[in-house]
Amino acid sequence: MAITIAELARALDARFWGEDSLTVTGAAEPAQTPPVEGGSGLIAMAMSPRYAAALAPGSMALLAEGMDPETYGLRAAIFAPRPRLVMAGLTRAFDPGPDIAPGIHPSAVIDPSARIGEGAAIAPFVVIGAGVEIGPGARIGAHVSIGRGSRIGAEAVIHPGARIAHGVIAGDRLIVQPGASIGGDGFSFVTPEESGIEEIRRTLGTREGIKAQHWTRIHSLGGVEIGDDVEIGANATIDRGTIRATRVGSGTKIDNLVQLGHNVVVGRDCLLCGLVGVAGSSRIGDRVVLAGQVGVSDNIEIGDDVIAGGATKIFTRVPSGRVVLGNPAVKMETQMEIQKAVRRLPRVMQQLSKFQESVTRLLEKG
C-alpha cells in the first residue's frame, strides 16, 4: 500500500504538517525509519518526546500534539491527539491482511449443501460441513474445519487451523486467530452417587467417606452464539453449551489461550486477556475487562463494567462497576492494603512477640 501523507492524515482525521505530496509506504520505529528518498518512505511512530531522539532528519513521523517537527528536521508529520487511536487507523491502513488468496482453492472439501457468500476466499485443505453458511467477503485460512450447520458472518477472517465445530452461529467481521477451537464439547460429568466435589461444596470441606466414583458424560447439545465484531485469540477454546448455546456478545475481544466453559455467557465489548479461564455456566456482563490469567469459578455472575487485575481469582459474585484484585478477589483498594499489611507482617509479628513479652514481664512485676 502507498498513500500520500496528506491523504493518510485525512484518513486518520488528524492534523498534518509539511510536504503533502510525500508518499508513505509503511510504518516503523524511529530508529528503523530512514530519511525520505525519491519522495517516498516509511513513517516513524514517535508519539512521545522519549522516542523522538532516534528520528532521522529528513524523515516523516507521527508525533504527539505539542511536539515540534522542525526540531527533529522532519519533512512531514501527522499529529496524534490520542496516539493509540491514531495507531489503530494507521496500522489498519498498512496491514496487508492475512495470507489467504481470493477464490476457493480446489483442494478444499466443501459439502454441496454449504453456501459460500460472494467474494469469500477459501484456502487449501479447508473442510466445510453440510448446511454451513459463509458470509460474503469472508476469508477462511488453510486447514480450517467448520462443522455442519455453522454460520460465519460477512467479512470474517478465520486464520489457519482454527476449529469451528457444528452449530456455531457467528456474526459479521468475526476474527479467529490460528488454532482456536470454538464449539468443543463441554467438560461436564456426573457420578451416579454424590461425588467428592458435591460433598465438599455441601460440607465446606469436610469429607465423611471416600467412595469410588466413575464419571458419566453429559453431552453438549447446545452450540455457540457469537455476536458481531468479536475476535478470538490463538489456541483459545470456547466450549459448546449443554442445552442452550454458550454466548459471546458483540464487540468482545478474547485473547490467546483463553478458556470459556460450557454455557458461559459473556456480554458486549468485553476484553478477556491471555490465559483467562471462565468455568461452566458463569455469566459475565458488558464491558468487563479480565486481565491475564484471571480465573472465574463456575456458576457465578460478574456484573457490567467490572475490571479484574492480573491473575485475580474470582470465586463469588462481583457487583457491577467494581475493580477487583487478588486471590480470592476483593476490591482493588482492599487488596492493596492487604498486600501492604502482609509485607509488613513478619516484622510486625517479631515486634509484637517482644512487646508481649515485655508487657507480660512488667505486669507480673506490678
Added chain:
Amino acid sequence: MAITIAELARALDARFWGEDSLTVTGAAEPAQTPPVEGGSGLIAMAMSPRYAAALAPGSMALLAEGMDPETYGLRAAIFAPRPRLVMAGLTRAFDPGPDIAPGIHPSAVIDPSARIGEGAAIAPFVVIGAGVEIGPGARIGAHVSIGRGSRIGAEAVIHPGARIAHGVIAGDRLIVQPGASIGGDGFSFVTPEESGIEEIRRTLGTREGIKAQHWTRIHSLGGVEIGDDVEIGANATIDRGTIRATRVGSGTKIDNLVQLGHNVVVGRDCLLCGLVGVAGSSRIGDRVVLAGQVGVSDNIEIGDDVIAGGATKIFTRVPSGRVVLGNPAVKMETQMEIQKAVRRLPRVMQQLSKFQESVTRLLEKG
C-alpha cells in the same frame, strides 16, 4: 433422533407421567420449549421449581421429584431423582455426534502398514503413520495426524486437528477434543554445569555466582499411555515421557488447555479442569479433582481422592483424601481461616499500633 417419551423414560430408568405416545425430538430450556404440536416436540429441562415458571402449558418436561406436572399444564413429564445423572442419559440420547462421515475419505494419507478397524471413519486430510492401529468403530476427524506405531482403541472419537504423535497407546472410547496435542516432546533441559535453578533449590534462594548457561536438550524416548474411557480437552497438551511413558489412567477426564509434563502419572477417574498444569514427573493418584488453573510442581506426589480448589498451587506432597486450597496449598479449612485473618489484617494492625502506643505510654507513666 426421535423417541416416544415413555421409551425415553425407560432408557433413563426414570419415572414417567402423562401421554406415553408423544414423540421427543430434542431437549431445550423451558423458555425455548413450545407446546407439543402434532404429537411431537422438544422436552424442557426444568429440574428445579426455579426453572419451571417458564414452562409452556401443553409441553413436555423433565422435572425433579416432588414437582407437579399438572400445575404447569404439561402433557407429559419424566422425573429425575438425580437430575444431572438423567441429563447425562438424555443428552447422550439426542447428541447427533461429531461431524465425521462413515468410511475413509480418499484424501487421507494412510501408511500401508497401518491397520484400520472395522467400521472406523476417517475424515478428509487425515495423516496416519506406519504401524498405526485404529480400533473398530473409531472416528478420526479432519486434519488429525497420528504418528508411527500409535494405537487408538475401539469407538474412539478424535476431533478435528488433534495431534497424536508416535508411540501413543490409548484405550477404548478415547475422546480427544479439537487441537489437543498428545505426545509432544518433554520440556527437559540440562546445563553442563549446575544451573541457577539447581543452585536455588540447593540453597533455598541464595545465589553465589551467576554464570552463562546454555541448555542441552534431553530427548523424549518414552511415549504416552492412556487407559479406557479417557477424555482430553481442546488444545490440551500431554508430553511424552523421557524413558518410560507419561500415563493417564482409565476413566480420567482432562479439560481444555491442561498441560501434563513428561513422565507425569495420573491415576484413574480423575478430573483435571481447564488450564491446570502438572509439571514433569509428578504423580497424581486415583479420583483426584484439580479445579481450574491449579498448578502442581514437578516431582511431587498427590495421593488418591485429593481435591484441590480453583487456582490452588501445590508445591509439596499432598496426602490421600485431603481437600486443599490456596497458594501455597494448605488444607481447605486452614486456607479459609487464613483468608479471614488476612482480610482483617490491615484493620487489626492499625488497632494494634494504637494499643501498643497507649500501653507503652501507660507503662512509662507507671
Added chain:
Amino acid sequence: MAITIAELARALDARFWGEDSLTVTGAAEPAQTPPVEGGSGLIAMAMSPRYAAALAPGSMALLAEGMDPETYGLRAAIFAPRPRLVMAGLTRAFDPGPDIAPGIHPSAVIDPSARIGEGAAIAPFVVIGAGVEIGPGARIGAHVSIGRGSRIGAEAVIHPGARIAHGVIAGDRLIVQPGASIGGDGFSFVTPEESGIEEIRRTLGTREGIKAQHWTRIHSLGGVEIGDDVEIGANATIDRGTIRATRVGSGTKIDNLVQLGHNVVVGRDCLLCGLVGVAGSSRIGDRVVLAGQVGVSDNIEIGDDVIAGGATKIFTRVPSGRVVLGNPAVKMETQMEIQKAVRRLPRVMQQLSKFQESVTRLLEKG
C-alpha cells in the same frame, strides 16, 4: 539405532566398565530392562542407588559415579558424572526423530516463489506461502502452514499442525512442537475516549464515571524474530509485534501453552515453563527462568538471570539476578517469611485479642 556400549560411552564422554562389545539398542527404566540376550539389549537408567534395586543381573546400566556394577551383577556400565547431562547425550542417540518422511509430499501446496533448502522434508498437506525460505535439512510436519515471507533456518523441525504466520524470521535448529502459533495478531485495542482500564491505572482503582466503550483494533504490522536453537512448546502462542517484531533470543526454550504478547522481547538462554503468560511489550533479559504458570504484566522489565518460582505473578520491574516468588512477586526469602507468618496468623490473632483483653482489664484496674 544400535551402537556398542563402549562407543556409546565415548560418544557421551563418560567412563565405561565391563564387556565393551555389547550392543545397546535403546534405553529403559531398570525394572523394564531385561538381561542382555545374544550380545545386545537395552541400557537401564539407574543413576541413583534408589533406582538400582530393580536392576536385572546380566543387564547393562547407566550408573552414578561411586556405584558398583558388580554389586548389581551387571555385564557392562557407563558412569555418569552429571547424570542429566549424560541423559541428554543418550536420549539424543536413541531418538528416532519425528515422523516426517524425506522429500516433498506431492499433496503439499507450495508457492512457486518459496525456496526449499537442500534435503528439507515436507509432509502431507503442508501449505507454504509466497517468498518463504526453508533452510537446508529442515523438516516440516503434516498440516503445517507458513505465511508469506517467513524464513525458517537450517535443520529446523516443525511438528504437525504448527502455525507460522507471515513475516516470521527464525534461526537454525528451531523446534516447534505441535499446534504452536507463531505470529498471530497482537491483542491490542483502543477506545476513542479514555477506557476504564486507563482510568484505574491513572487513579489507582477509583472510577468516576462508567461509559460505554467500543474497542478499535490496532493491527499488528511487525512480525516475530527468533534466534538460533530456540524451542517452542505445543499449543504455545507468540503474537506478532505492532510496528517492530516480537523477539525471542537464541537458546531460549518455551514450554507448552506459553503466551507471549505483542512486542515482547525475550533474551537468550531463557526457560519459560508451561502456561507462563507475558503481556504485551514486556522485556525479559538473558538466562531468565520463569516456572510454570508465572505471569508477567505488560510493559515491564525483567533483568538478566532472574528466576521466578511457580505461579509467581510479576507486576513491576525485577532487577537482574533476583529470585522471586509469590503474588505479587517479592524476593524468594521474603516470600518464605511471609508464608510462614501468614500460616501462623489465625492463631496469633486469637492470642493477641486475648492478650489485648487481659492487658486492658489490668490497665483499667491499675
